[in-house]
Amino acid sequence: MLPLIWCSTSRSLPTHWLPIAARIRFKSLVLAFQVARGTAPPYLQSLITPYIPARPLRSASSGKLSAPSLRLPGSRSSQSRLFSVLTPRWWNDLLQSVISRSGPQNHLRSSARDSRPTFSDFTTTELCPSN
Secondary structure (H helix, E strand, O other): OOOOOOOHHHHHOOOOOOOHHHHHHHHHHHHHHHHHHOOOOHHHHHHOEEOOOOOOOHHHHOOOEEOOOOOOOOOHHHHOOOHHHHHHHHHHHOOHHHHHOOOHHHOOOOOHHHHHHHHHHHHHHHHOOOO
16 A cells, blocks of 8 residues: 555656656657658648758758747747647757657668667657656
8 A cells, every 4th residue: 555645756767657747748759750750640740840951051961850930929938838849849959869760861761660669769768867
């Protein structure tokens, strides 16, 4: 029997469960992964677009996503929490090794059976709190 008040974090670490905020971030990054691979539904691909510079640059093949500008009328604080704003920011903050495994340039080379689990493993490792 569990005590009346107990810390769920200490019990979730051995099972490799992510805290709620990290779980939300993980799920959003999995959707960004699908957008980068071109396997996401069209409505997600319209919300999140790949970064395409105006001139030919080396960063064009980096697999990054473009974040929309927040210069729209309305509450700036609520706009900064939009899926289409946060997810590209989180994606671009990922380690480059994780992004390079899932960018569009690797779509033809990698097999479908190992790319998503590998991405999930790398992302979970990065988001999981360390003891």
